[in-house]
Structure formats: structure tokens, C-alpha cells
Amino acid sequence: MKLWKRFFGLALCIALMVSLAACGSPSEEGGASPDASPEESQTPPDAASVSGSEVELLNVGCIYEFDVESPYCDLIKYLSYDSFMYANLVRYDANNEVVPCLCERYEIAEDGTAVTFYFKDGIRWHDGEPLTMEDIEFSLNLWLNVLKPSVALRYMKDVEVLDETSIRVNMQSSCAYVFLRHMIMSSAGCVIYPKHIWEGVEDLKSFTGKEAMIGCGPYVYESYDSEAKIAYFNRFEDYHEGAPSVKRIAFHLYESPESVVMAYKNREIDCMFQYAAGLAGVYVPALQGLDGLDIGEEVNLGSPILEFNFKDTLTQDLELRKAVYSALDYELLAAANGGEYCVPGGRGVISPGNIGYAEDLPANCQDVEEAKRLLDAAGYTDQNGDGFRENRDGAEMRIMVSPAYSASKGTLYQRLAEVVVRDLQNVGLNAYLDENVSNSDAWKARFSQNKDFQIAITSCSQGVAIIDTVNQGLVEKAGSDGTLTWNGTNDTPEYVEIFSKIIDSKNPEEYAAAADESQRYLAEEMVAISLGVESMFYPYNIADYTDWSFRSGNGAFSYDTWFTLKIK
Amino acid sequence: MKGKWRKRVWPLAVLLLTAVFAGQLAPWDPWEMTVPFLRPCWAHPLGTNDVGQDILSELLYGARTSLLVGVAAALVTTAFGSFFGACAAWFGGWADRCATVLINMALAVPSLPLVIVLSVFLKRSVWNLILCICLTSWAGTARVVRARAMQLREMGFLRSCRTMGCGSLYTITRHLLPNLKELIFTKGILSVASAILTETSISYLGLGPLTSKSWGTILNDAFRAGGILNGYWWWYLPPAACISLTVFCFLSLRDGREKKG
CATH class of the missing domain: 3.90.76.10 (Dipeptide-binding Protein; Domain 1)
Structure with a gap:
């Protein structure tokens, strides 16, 4: 009897695992899942009824909290970047x-x-x-x-x-x-x-409640259904630029990108809003088979980067930085970052699509022999025969690679750091993973306060890239009066001057020129290295709606879309 | 009976040998990076992960981490918990009351969340993970051993020891604990299974050791890289199966031992 029980238990385990396997959609072309033919099971979104050419209700998916009815609400904060409920100047x-x-x-x-x-x-x-x-x-x-x-x-x-x-x-x-x-x-x-x-x-x-939600943006707060986790907003008829063409917007709040993908599959949402963080390329196979959905590819204007510490004597050395640059396998780093939807970044760190991007700079490319040659020429040789190079004075040389701590991207940074360590070891640099950063406070202490890292694997967010370029995180101080402090470690006068030009630019032209100059400096001085230019995906419904408008790097749910979107 | 016992032990013996000889059995170095996202093929029977590491080799090396953490944590928690419980029962009085309060307090704290919190504040290594598990899971064994030792304490052979003037440490280690070995063994086996599950959970959450392969880490990588949504079963199913089967084997060993006893 006991034996049968055990067999039954084992069979149950296997059945559970098989069901788990079935949860994943087949990755074969087209697939054979019901999702491959949505027209059979698809029911039109009940709320997307039409009135003339205006959209009655747009269902938007996002991964935010609606924690409080006030400007401090997580969702409202990010919507404010696009002047949704509280309009910006x-x-x-x-x-x-x-x-x-x-x-x-x-x-x-x-x-x-x-x-x-x-x-x-x-x-x-x-x-x-x-x-x-x-x-x-x-x-x-x-x-x-x-x-x-x-x-x-x-x-x-x-x-x-x-x-x-x-x-x-x-x-x-x-x-x-x-x-x-x-x-x-x-x-x-x-x-x-x-x-x-x-x-x-x-x-x-x-101070919270309906009064705290009064703004002057194109949408007025209506209500939040905490059971269904849906926040409703109606258009503001008296908006000073005219009433939007989308009458009502419902934000469906989810916990994870996987839930958003499932929502697209179930036709619960028409598009998504996620500031500077669309769906990663790994979710594209699960979405590609859906009819009436454009996957909405956008280039992430930020990127994961390798940052050198200019306070560290070893990484201050330009020859070493250049050797590190040549040692890295950019194809593999890109694959680890975004699979087939990520390509090696360019010299100069700044990603394509940013204002002032210098197109003529070459893409990052591995050259192990060049890395070894640079290290040999700079005097970093293996003097004791242990397979690793020593410092010029013969002392042991170790390079710590610190992946940034991040709740959402920490594992990715660790992955990239693993590749970097492997690549540096391949050219004889004794690199190792920093295991001491296991929470945000430890990371903040290492990266911002003590600045005791050597190589950090972190990222330039899309917001920073848009606002004042990746340089913000690399330079230590800048600005015409020299009082503005920034997040980086580099206080080289030439670099400070270049970033000051960005900060002190008076118009878009000056800003673009300064950004271009900074990219050339970054390429020459190897202040940091881009670890990939990834695509992000903001899928949107093209079966029912037309005239979507886009904001570069942020997808189809844009300020302009609220005024241009129409029923197909 | 011995034959049945062997039947229960051999899967674990195979697992142990796999862990010990992972270096020889693994077709690739699990850290070696080749072509990413390969499907199962002759060169890579379980395909490759997002940085081109061979998943089968990761799996074999993962057995090493899981068993090391499981067995080491179980040994420590069982040894400490048993001794603590036995001492509490043997000395009785205020010592027992203090020990009971301590055990109840330790049992009242949910262990997995506590391990997660501790993992976040410690350096990420296998030994720290073992330490976290030990700190949070000794109390169950201590409570069970204490309860059974309370019964034994009043038995004739232990009264005789006391009358003969045997020291407490001698009596506990030579007479009391040996008479609880079946119970301690059963709790030990359960602790191994529990520690393996805790380790995989922590690694799945991305809080595991950075420099060792683990089944939980493989699952985490698969989940993060869209393996589950995109149906890469060869990536997430084998570690899930290994975890389930290993735990199943340990539990079945306990059942067999209980039956034998």
C-alpha cells in the first residue's frame, strides 16, 4: 500500500511538472497554442465600444502601485512625466x-x-x-x-x-x-x-483624497478599484489644449512583466505604460503570435554600462581601461542583456536615439590580442607565472567587478559581471566578483559614498540619458560656477569642462553639440563602456485603434496619443 | 528489510556520487560561455542558458551546492538542536523553562523570511547561507528531542546513572542521546530536505551565492530570461525535477527508517 502511495506521489510530482511545462507557450514558429489564433477565442474588449471616431475607453497595463490618492502615488508620479493629471510647465x-x-x-x-x-x-x-x-x-x-x-x-x-x-x-x-x-x-x-x-x-x-488629485492636466481622476486594481481617469473637457480624443483611460496594475504579457494574451489591455522600461526582448516570442498587436519596438536610450572608478589608482590608468575595453565579448554581453533584441553598444557609451548621438563612432568589438598587447606594453605582465598579470611594480593585481544592487535588474547585472570577469581573466587580469554587495545600502555605500569600487556594472537610466546624458553618472562636478556635484568619480578638468557645456547649453543646438563632444571624449578616454543597446517593447492594439503617436523610448502611450488616437 | 533500505538509499548514493564527481561527469565547465540560448543538441543535451553555459553541467554542479548546503545545515541544526533539547530535558527546572521560551520564540519566527533577511545583509557565500539556515531551523529538532528526552529522563537506566554519580554531560552524550538516535535521524533527514528547499528558494530569489551553481539559480535565470513564458522546458524543468526528486528521496528514506524502527 505504501509503495502505491509513493508511486502516486511521484506520478503527482511528474504531473505537476508537466503542467508547469504546459504553462509556457510553445516557442516554435507560430506555435500551436490557442493564442496563435486569437480570432477564435478573442472577445472584443467590452469597454472599448465606440462613439464616432473617439475612443470610449483605453485599457492600459502597467507595473505600478496605486498606493495613495495624491501626487506621491507611484503611478501618478510616473504619469506626471507625461503631464497626465498634473500638467508640467x-x-x-x-x-x-x-x-x-x-x-x-x-x-x-x-x-x-x-x-x-x-x-x-x-x-x-x-x-x-x-x-x-x-x-x-x-x-x-x-x-x-x-x-x-x-x-x-x-x-x-x-x-x-x-x-x-x-x-x-x-x-x-x-x-x-x-x-x-x-x-x-x-x-x-x-x-x-x-x-x-x-x-x-x-x-x-x-494630504490625500479626491482634493489632492486635482490637477490641470488632460485627465481627471475618477476612481480606483482596489479589488480589480484598476485606476480610472476621464478626459478633462476644459483642458487648455482641447479635450483628448480618448475619453476614458483605465490603468490595470500588475505585479510583473509576465502578468502584463498574460494580460495582452487575454486581450485585457490595449497598450502599456511603463516609464523607460518596456517589456524585455525575452517576452517577444510570447507576444509575436498575437493578431492585432504591434509589438512596439523602441530602443532603450539608456543602457547597462561598465563604469571605471577614477579614484582608484589602477582603473585611473588609460591603458588598462583600453585593454578592458578590448577584452570584452560584446556579442555575449548583448545576448545576456536582451537576447536577440540587444546589440553591442558603440564607443562613447551614448546610445542611438539620444540627442547629439555621434553616429560615426564604431560599435564595440572584442579584440583579445589587442587587449593583451596593450597590457604588455603598459607593463602589466605575469611575473610570477601564476597565469595572472601583476602590477608594474610586481605587486599582486586584483580587479573587483561590482554588480549594482537592484531589486529588478540585480540578476542581470550579476550576469553581465560574470561575463566581464571571465573576459578579463582570459587576458590575464585577475578579476573577481564582488560578493559583498547584497543590499541597496551596501551598494550605495560602495558606489556613492565610499567610492571604493574598481569596476561597476550598473546602468544609465533612460531618464538620465534623456535629461542630460550618461555623463551625469560619470562626472564628479560640473557647471559654470563649479558648484554642481554629480554622481561619478571623474573630475578630470577636460571632462568637467565638456559636461559643463551640456549643463550650460542655452538651446537644443548647443546641447546636441556638447553631447556629441562628450561622446567623443568618452570614446577616447574610455570613462565607461556600453554593455549593449537593447530594444524594449511597448505592444499596442492595432486591430481596434489607429493614429497612435510615439515618444522615443517610451512607446505608444504618449501625450500625443491621447489626442490623436481613433477607432479604426 | 535491508534490501528495501538499500532501494531507498541508492538514488541518494547516485546523487552524492554525481555531486562528488560533477567535475568528471559534466560535459562542459559550467562557467564556460559558448553560444547562448541553444536548444538541446548532442553537444549540449539540455541546451545552453542566456550566456551560453551548458545547462546539464550547471545541473550537475548544482547538485554539489544543494547537497552541501542540505547536509551541512542539517548536521549542524540536528546536532545543536538535539543537544539543546536533551540538555533542557535533563536539567529541567529554570533551565528547561528558559530553553522552552527560547525554542518557542525561535519557532514563532517564520524561517524562510528570516533567512531571506539574513541573506540580504551577509556576504553572499555558501557558508553564510548554511549559517542562515542553521540559525533559523534548529528549534524544531530541539523541541521534539526535548519532549522525548523528558520521558526518558524518568526511566530506570538514567536514574541509575544519576544515582551512580555520572556527570550530566556524560549521561546526556552516552546514554540519553544514543537512545534518541532514531528520532534524531528522522529529524536530521527532514532537515536535509528542508535545507535543500530553503537553499533553492533563496537562490531562486537571486540571493544565493554568486560564485557557485545551484538548482535555484538555474530556475532564477530561466525565469528572468523568459524561459518559462517562452516554453524553454529544457531550462526550467530539469532543476525543478532534481529538487523534487531529491527531496522525495530524503523523505522516503525517513519513511523507510521509521518503518524499520
């Missing part, structure tokens, strides 16, 4: 260039130390009250004096109301243009507040 257009949003136009002072915003009459809050310059002044002063985000502290000096339709923001230095780029994606809570509601509020974070 300016926003990014399709190519991530700054264009007016709440303001009608803006003017940057010739010396770049001030920016003046001009507004139309008749702009209203969601509760019907008119927007005034006092609202803008009140909000920006909240940023400066209460919220104290790095953007305000780094750039802003004070705010002056000029008249009933214009306001001037004075800067700490001549960085007005980059301030505009930066303020669009500022910290949580940094929105334009209605003064008549928030004036008496002492603790901004604890």
Missing part, C-alpha cells in the same frame, strides 16, 4: 525635445541664468478654478523650500511673478535649458499644485 515631444505644455511659450535668457514662462488666459484646474501665476510660484517655492528635490536645489535660485500671465525662474548658474529638461522628470510630489487647495496643508505627504 513643459513636456517632451516625440523626439524628447522640450516643448511648452502648461505654458504657451518660454524664453531662456541670453546668459542662460533665467527662464520666463508665458501662459494663456483661461487655463483651469479640474475643479473649475482658474490657474494663476500664484499657483506656479507657490508650487516652485514648495519644490525649493519644502520638497527640496535635487533638480530644484541644483538649478533654481528663486521665482518671480512678472504679471498675470508670466513668471520667471532664476537659476543658480547658466543652466536654464537643462533645468527645463530636468524639471519634466522631477521627484515624486514635484508637480504644479493648486494653491487654493494646498496652501494650508502642513504635511504634503499625508
